[in-house]
Amino acid sequence: xxxxxxLIKISGEALRSGRKDDHILDALKLEETALEIKEIYxxxxxxxxxxxxxxxxxxxGVFANEIGIERATADxxxxxxxxxxxxxxxxxxxxxGVATRVMTSIDVPSVAExxxxxxxxxxxxKGRLVIFAGGTGNPYFTTDTTAALRAMEIxxxxxxxxxxxxxxxxxxxxxxxxxAKFIPHLTYKELIDKNLKVMDQTAASLISNQDVAIRVFAxxxxxxxKVLSGEDIGTTITKE
Numbered sequence: 001x002x003x004x005x006x007l008i009k010i011s012g013e014a015l016r017s018g019r020k021d022d023h024i025l026d027a028l029k030l031e032e033t034a035l036e037i038k039e040i041y042x043x044x045x046x047x048x049x050x051x052x053x054x055x056x057x058x059x060x061g062v063f064a065n066e067i068g069i070e071r072a073t074a075d076x077x078x079x080x081x082x083x084x085x086x087x088x089x090x091x092x093x094x095x096x097g098v099a100t101r102v103m104t105s106i107d108v109p110s111v112a113e114x115x116x117x118x119x120x121x122x123x124x125x126k127g128r129l130v131i132f133a134g135g136t137g138n139p140y141f142t143t144d145t146t147a148a149l150r151a152m153e154i155x156x157x158x159x160x161x162x163x164x165x166x167x168x169x170x171x172x173x174x175x176x177x178x179x180a181k182f183i184p185h186l187t188y189k190e191l192i193d194k195n196l197k198v199m200d201q202t203a204a205s206l207i208s209n210q211d212v213a214i215r216v217f218a219x220x221x222x223x224x225x226k227v228l229s230g231e232d233i234g235t236t237i238t239k240e
Contacts, residue, residue, distance in 0.1 A: 053131060059074075169183045
């Protein structure tokens with residue numbers, strides 16, 4: 001299937017090296033991610049690209065419990081973390097020649113535009129890549145929910161979710177269960193009923209009746225381009 005507008009979900013952890021002594025952001029990972037996106041941006045100039053970025057490299061809710069920060073405040077801290085990551089990714093994309101705008105649901109006018117749906121669509125129509133940061137702007141929602149919401153709002157046909165360590169969706173965690181079976185195609189109902197850990201249940205329920213597909217595949221060089229070039233890799237999740 002060909003797509004005209006896509007949303008890529010990038011975790012914060014994808015932007016750090018994984019070494020014990022690493023910083024919250026890694027220069028090589030940022031460059032690799034930017035070059036991967038530029039590859040599809042160049043190969044498919046007719047495809048409009050948006051990104052939702054997470055903040056797991058900076059802040060996780062479990063830390064809040066450990067140090068006594070209540071949930072709503074902790075979630076706002078996570079939203080601010082996504083803005084840091086979005087600005088870092090924007091810089092990396094600028095460095096490789098991809099015109100990029102950061103739009104956030106939290107007002108930080110000195111560094112990013114306020115998210116307005118029609119303005120975001122206009123940026124996409126002008127060939128600019130748009131990074132959505134700040135989550136939904138409300139506590140108690142994850143960046144999975146942000147990805148589902150923004151994909152519906154901008155009319156994206158697909159959400160691309162590259163995963164570390166797995167090449168798609170399995171019946172259980174293949175790293176823990178040798179009997180786990182690969183599932184090439186799922187409906188949202190099956191995803192929710194089987195409680196498969198692709199995205200949180202709120203996000204899955206939100207998108208379950210929409211004409212937005214999800215493609216889940218391994219985070220390997222070239223895989224995003226393969227998906228957008230029509231190769232059948234990973235798992236595809238659809239309404240029916």
